[in-house]
Amino acid sequence: MAPHRRGDHRAQSPSPAQSPSRGGRVARLRRTLLAGLVAAAVAVPVAGAARPVDVPAPAPAPTVPLGSATPAELTARYAAAREGLRAAERAADAYGAHRRAASLRRMAGPGRQFLSFDGRDGGRSVEAVGDLARADRIAVLVPGADTGPDSYGRFRAGAVALEGTLRRELGARAAVVAWLGYRTPGTASAASLTPGRADQAAPGLRAFVEELSAAKPRARITLLCHSYGSVVCARAASSLPAAAIVLYGSPGAAVDSVTDLDTPATVWAGRAANDWVADVPHLRLPLLPGSELGFGADPVDRAFGARHFAAGDGGHSDYLAPGSVALDNLARIVDGREPSRA
Template sequence: MVAGTAGWASGTAQQALTGPPPGTAAWRAERVPGLDLPDPERATPAQVHRFFAGLTEDRQQELVTRHPLVVGNLDGVPTELRYRANTLALKADHHPRYTHLSEAGQGAEAGDGAGTGDGAGTGTGTSSGAEPRQILAFDPRGRGQVAEVFGDLRTARHVAVVVPGSDIDAGTFDRTDDVYGTPAGMAKALYAETGPGTAVIAWAGYTTPVGLGLDAATGSLAEAGADRLTRFVAGLVADGLPEPTVFCHSYGSVVCGLAASRLAATDLVVLGSPGMRADTAADLHTRARVWAAKDATDWIDNVPNIRVAGIGHGPDPAAPEFGARRIPAHEAHGHTGYFAPGTDSLRAFAAIAEGRAR
């Protein structure tokens, strides 16, 4: 059944990137008199945050400079230090695949004003005079993983996290074609619709499936992604930020479904979902409100909502019997049109992110 549906027999198998941040071996080997560094693999985000909060500014900067890949990717490290660390990591990485991440932020569309907030001096530096990008995570291993912030996390009353689906990595994170199918494009559009009281994080922090092969039909990559998402959000909360609304697109909704019971979120919003590995919203065992959107032209409707011997992701979250709150998506088009400006779905997303939706 799967082999004959939606081309799922094609695609390239991926190995999930798991474990502590790159550079952990050097971090563990560091000997600082009077200072016990937290183990990046074992310390909780709350423990990591307490450790960094207890350091002097000079000592914080020393760790940022000596271990940028650890500090920049370690959940629980204060936001501002992660920005600085990832600035250094990107400057040191000369792989052409990541050059675009060092460029200035440009907004969702030219002239729309959706920049990267008030992070001047904290994000990735540029020579153009435009606003620096606020890179909250940068892991160059494998296909590359990255998270970028739009808005000011430190002053935001509301925070949203966008979790993408298949074919997303550091190279395709903010590609210029099919913009609203990318995490950066979705996050920029949402930030432009909500305004300065909300910060939006585009999170490409897990190994996504490539194409429509077995990886997309099974949950192994989603399970690894769920662990990473849970820890990432815990790091935001440990840093004193509001619990976020989490937007989950396509295969990203499988990640969110598996993370739901552990995820510190006010709302879970799934769009273009193949299923959440749960039979009903209640089976997610989350205190977050669960929302679902699917437009009539989305090809995801051609994917059977089955779950047999590990294949498939279960019932459609947008179906009435699932029990999620339905989001209008009459003006969205296709699988990647939900965040397109002017759509009813984007307006609804903004209302949810700002806590206005009921």
């Protein structure tokens, strides 16, 4: 989902007596879909041939499972991914996608630790921040809409802030994994209003977490799922080997309750006071066979059944901002501690 400037304020939610009827909410959601379709129709011609998904990249070299995640094994994985990044950078430059090439050049810089990279179809990557070999606390960040190689710096900044908070403030031996394992939808697109991309992404997320758990069987693994990423996590949640799943800035998880996630993990939910996602209607409407519009119940609704944490007064993109209430509480959940409550 798109950034929301810090300090923006949404209108106060109506009381139950003033709440719009179901028919009004349905009409509003349909208007939202129409607006997304119109925006997409305008954006595609403007993007032209240089759309991020169209930038060519070579196929990555095959990788083997993590095994025991020893320092030597991880160093080899990081080196192989760096070569893939550099090859994709050359291909992007040759194509004329210089913004993509510049972003890939930064991603391939010294000290970066990518477990995998595939530049095709918009780009997929998995980056470790911190000492993954020695970590006994691992957070897996799952991003929402409009996250990709061209905007990767913003996503990584959140991972860096979280790892720093875990290490410096809580004294944890922790690593943060920035999992960009799917083609995220654009905010102004019809894809951001349906769970289709999440359905495509979930098997990859599940496979990665299972591989990570097998390589680090004693580590506590937490999924931190932002915005549309919360739909991805919900689709992957069943029997996932994670201690906790955190849904924040969520438009809904495409289920009615925590019970429907079929997970042994503790499920947390939080939303910042000035996050515009609070105004998203919480409905699920059938579209074509096998598809639906909307993401259903609000994870911060008490009836959903998640445990709540305080997320402060930031906006939609402020949850991992350094020094924020949300960042502190997310770090505490990753470390297995109790956060402050909403």
